[in-house]
Amino acid sequence: xxxxxxxxxxxxxxxxxxxxxxxxxxxxxxxxxxxxxxxxxxxxxxxxxxxxxxxxxxxxxxxxxxxxxxxxxxxxxxxxxxxxxxxxxxxxxxxxxxxxxxxxxxxxxxxxxxxxxxxxxxxxxxxxxxxxxxxxxxxxxxxxxxxxxxxxxxxxxxxxxxxxxxxxxxxxxxxxxxxxxxxxxxx
Amino acid sequence: xxxxxxxxxxxxxxxxxxxxxxxxxxxxxxxxxxxxxxxxxxxxxxxxxxxxxxxxxxxxxxxxxxxxxxxxxxxxxxxxxxxxxxxxxxxxxxxxxxxxxxxxxxxxxxxxxxxxxxxxxxxxxxxxxxxxxxxxxxxxxxxxxxxxxxxxxxxxxxxxxxxxxxxxxxxxxxxxxxxxxxxxxxxxxxxxxxxxxxxxxxxxxxxxxxxxxxxxxxxxxxxxxxxxxxxxxxxxxxxxxxxxxxxxxxxxxxxxxxxxxxxxxxxxxxxxxxxxxxxxxxxxxxxxxxxxxxxxxxxxxxxxxxxxxxxxxxxxxxxxxxxxxxxxxxxxxxxxxxxxxxxxxxxxxxxxxxxxxxxxxxxxxxxxxxxxxxxxxxxxxxxxxxxxxxxxxxxxxxxxxxxxxxxxxxxxxxxxxxxxxxxxxxxxxxxxxx
Numbered sequence: 001x002x003x004x005x006x007x008x009x010x011x012x013x014x015x016x017x018x019x020x021x022x023x024x025x026x027x028x029x030x031x032x033x034x035x036x037x038x039x040x041x042x043x044x045x046x047x048x049x050x051x052x053x054x055x056x057x058x059x060x061x062x063x064x065x066x067x068x069x070x071x072x073x074x075x076x077x078x079x080x081x082x083x084x085x086x087x088x089x090x091x092x093x094x095x096x097x098x099x100x101x102x103x104x105x106x107x108x109x110x111x112x113x114x115x116x117x118x119x120x121x122x123x124x125x126x127x128x129x130x131x132x133x134x135x136x137x138x139x140x141x142x143x144x145x146x147x148x149x150x151x152x153x154x155x156x157x158x159x160x161x162x163x164x165x166x167x168x169x170x171x172x173x174x175x176x177x178x179x180x181x182x183x184x185x186x187x
Numbered sequence: 188x189x190x191x192x193x194x195x196x197x198x199x200x201x202x203x204x205x206x207x208x209x210x211x212x213x214x215x216x217x218x219x220x221x222x223x224x225x226x227x228x229x230x231x232x233x234x235x236x237x238x239x240x241x242x243x244x245x246x247x248x249x250x251x252x253x254x255x256x257x258x259x260x261x262x263x264x265x266x267x268x269x270x271x272x273x274x275x276x277x278x279x280x281x282x283x284x285x286x287x288x289x290x291x292x293x294x295x296x297x298x299x300x301x302x303x304x305x306x307x308x309x310x311x312x313x314x315x316x317x318x319x320x321x322x323x324x325x326x327x328x329x330x331x332x333x334x335x336x337x338x339x340x341x342x343x344x345x346x347x348x349x350x351x352x353x354x355x356x357x358x359x360x361x362x363x364x365x366x367x368x369x370x371x372x373x374x375x376x377x378x379x380x381x382x383x384x385x386x387x388x389x390x391x392x393x394x395x396x397x398x399x400x401x402x403x404x405x406x407x408x409x410x411x412x413x414x415x416x417x418x419x420x421x422x423x424x425x426x427x428x429x430x431x432x433x434x435x436x437x438x439x440x441x442x443x444x445x446x447x448x449x450x451x452x453x454x455x456x457x458x459x460x461x462x463x464x465x466x467x468x469x470x471x472x473x474x475x476x477x478x479x480x481x482x483x484x485x486x487x488x489x490x491x492x493x494x495x496x497x498x499x500x501x502x503x504x505x506x507x508x509x510x511x512x513x514x515x516x517x518x519x520x521x522x523x524x525x526x527x528x529x530x531x532x533x534x535x536x537x538x539x540x541x542x543x544x545x546x547x548x549x550x551x552x553x554x555x556x557x558x559x560x561x562x563x564x565x566x567x568x569x570x571x572x573x574x575x576x577x578x579x580x581x582x583x584x585x586x587x588x589x590x591x592x593x594x595x596x597x598x599x600x601x602x603x604x605x606x607x608x609x610x611x612x613x614x615x616x617x618x619x620x621x
Contacts, residue, residue, distance in 0.1 A: 051269030051278070052246050053212075077212070080271045080278070132509065135250065178509045 020129055022185045023114035028121045033114035044133055053077040055134040060118045063126040070119030091117040125185050133177040213243045217277040223284045227261055228330040234350035258458045261287050263602040292604035293324045299611045360400040396420055409454045418444035440479045447472035459600055460551050460565045462512045466502040496522020514547035538578045545571035562601040569594045590615035
């Protein structure tokens, strides 16, 4: 019993892999690339191949007093008949990109290749990056709105907090996996 | 002005992303396959899935089917996937399930410290520490067609049908000696009548036999109509029998029963470790309780007691983060009590009710690897206030009283069973009995 209790309270809550990498997009925005080994995990691989939509929700928050807040959402669905991936990317500024990718390799290139824009151009900063992998749900697409409200209301503690509560209330499904990293960004 | 413009931008974005997100795919499911089935009858799984072969479904509807399977007590977890069907545009829905074991167990126990003050007793109050083992069950189950048969120690036999006459209704019925329960029953509690300056704990020592039947009718979506009835018998005992012979209840047999009908809505994400969602329940219940005192004990108190009441439950859970939960639980009941007996202090008819509010914080450790297996864990902290009232103000000074509660607990669950350990503190002024 003691071992069980120790395991429960001392084990890390959030599992980590290699760090994500940041770069600048053509428009000068901060763009993220996820570590490749993340997609080798059995649970995520199974979910991505299920034929149903998987949502990846990423948030970026500046550490040590840096006022950086941003995020993005990527919806991925593998179509078994055509063996292609339908991708929708919602960048930090609301730009939406719709893609059809021909193979898992191209999908990995997209997710690891620093193409997902999460914030405007930033000076050097230490960033806390959180990635949630969620099963699709129409009613839970407000997840995107949740991070967006955080981003937009970052300077309005009151309304941001309230909106966060409202959005949190509408999430009814458990996050499949959560990853968190602290990354130093150098322009 | 800056704040207003940001809020307007937010509203615009919520609308824009909401519109973009409403595009839903629909899939033609030509067949449904189950994988990983060892014990459970596939007829039960198909009945609970509530999806038909040869129909179109959105992702949301497919996920709802999986959600219904995950809520079954004998399903540990499931995964769903769409695979290519026999012709273009058609899909096979492949559901991989992991079952719980045929053998199951459940142990729930609380170490409770109760601080009580009695308005009828001229003493400052008292504290009581006791171990409350609410549920201890061991059992084994079999499946055949749409039925499940359970045998639970020490001999309770239950039969469940998951699609009664093809209506989607669930029948649950059973009879036998009840699973172990060594517990102080709160509906009796402590007697307010001191004998030789001492008080007695009135406890329900054992329930010998219990019979029950329950029908649950689907009303669509997550709405259900339930009709339940149970009846049983037991024996009353009191503690401190040696020092307070006047309060000894040995050989006092009781029989009890309940019939209720209620509507419920349950949309939570997990059957045991709820992290988000809403539960609503409202209904009516008819309770009765008969005392058959030993000849030497008569007359002692009410000999027949009946209550008709309405009740409601509201539970709302929010997922603060993937591993943290906050919940609010409200419950209340109000009803009319009638009793026949010789207790001159209490009128034959009176009204009574209870209202409770609990706040819960939970830390969820779902699907964690431990001892070569994946298990769920949860730590919970709960505080609550429960208020009881009756119109017996002319009879008991404490016809209205409140109870404050605080509790921390730890729950572990795997595909064998569930263990729950709790520490609980209660503080109350209880002058009303029963």
